[in-house]
Amino acid sequence: MAQDLLKTPLHGLHLELGARMVPFAGYEMPVQYAMGVMKEHLHTRAAAGLFDVSHMGQVLLTGADPSVDLERLVPQSITGLKPSRQRYAFFTNESGGIEDDIMVARREDHLYVVVNAACKAADIALMRAGLQESELVEITDRALLALQGPAAEAALSRIVPVAPMAFMEVGIFPSDFGELWISRSGYTGEDGFEISVPADHAEGFARALLDMEEVAPIGLGARDSLRLEAGLCLYGNDIDTTTDPVQASLTWAIQKTRRPGGAREGGFPGDSIILPKISDADDQEDRRRVGILPEGRAPMREHVQLFENEKDETPIGVVTSGAFGPTVGHPISMGYVPARLSAPGTRIWGEVRGKRMAAEIVSLPFRPSTYKR
């Protein structure tokens, strides 16, 4: 393993638990433990899975009103975000593309932002350049864990009283493991929590959870199949700097107030490209992110080319994420096709190992989410 890979505060625990470690976004991270990807996936859906996501970036935005500042960088309503609430958001660029997808929480007088590991440095630079009144503080002395699954609430409640929290609510809890910053959210389609814990308490906190009957450690392998079943985007695969929010089927994440006719319409990078697409989404050749269900058993993985007809020579799209969905019990994919072919039920073809295989466009998610609203 390359020496310059970063380690999270749970690195030693991963090794002790028998994790297979891989390089990921500059960190050495567990891709799976002894249980294996499939069982880890199913365990998360049946009980509770503990994920180390400390490689993600944690940032505080402070100052008079950081939400006004951040709103210049994202198409979401941040000034309208209520106290103790979190929202999915993304940085856009001047071409309308997505620079990263993030989580933003409003806490008392400041914002707490979680960004993707691979985009961390770029996001911080982007925010530092774009923020006019507010200060950015990068949090480097905390680990970030996710506890996901139907038993997550019962497990975490033994440490802190999280049961009353609703989906996308955030709170700060004193505990035996220092101050815990908790949000009721995650990236698996399950009810669950993301917990920011002081780095020197991270291992003790993780061990306390892993000692519980329902909780098992889960690696990045299962995290990927869980988020794919939940229809959630992986930045760098399903969305990137060349996909705009309309193409990415993420228009739902742009609040009405920032859309055409809204009180705070536009005013973010790429608004002149994104807003007209929202009001007039009639370009049937523009691409859309869709769910794709192969008819056969062979997975259609990323980069598989998609065709409108079995014998066509020119591809109409491409798979951006694809795997076997353990809970669905079938291969599942996400990818891009022209809008005219994006209706659920449309039959398309994917080329796998030189063979054309039929697949159906389906609505996302592949498995209904179980968030506690």
Add this chain to the structure above:
Amino acid sequence: MIKYTEDHEWLSLDGDIVTVGITDHAQEQLGDIVFVELPEVGTQISKDDEIVVIESVKAASDIVAPVDGEIVEINEAIIDTPSKVNEDAEGEAWFFKVKIDDASQLDAYMDETAYKELTA
């Protein structure tokens, strides 16, 4: 007689029929197997042809023909339930049977002791 290839296949010779599967070590390395594609019965195969595709939760891998001959039987059970390969790779989850042209082709492969050394 059981022989092993460097590609982690096992070959069991009975008369002129060789049963071929992947080793327990191989299934462990591959992880949870979710898809197996086998050649059709009657296919003439030549050594090193890519004749089997295995997909695990992680990735797709090919298996090459270890000998020359004709496919005489395939294990439909692992097509229907690929996870059988994880459960019993060196037993019930064999892949295919081939009528071998020249049984001396097996001489080049490892015996159990040599294979265990390779994967130790």
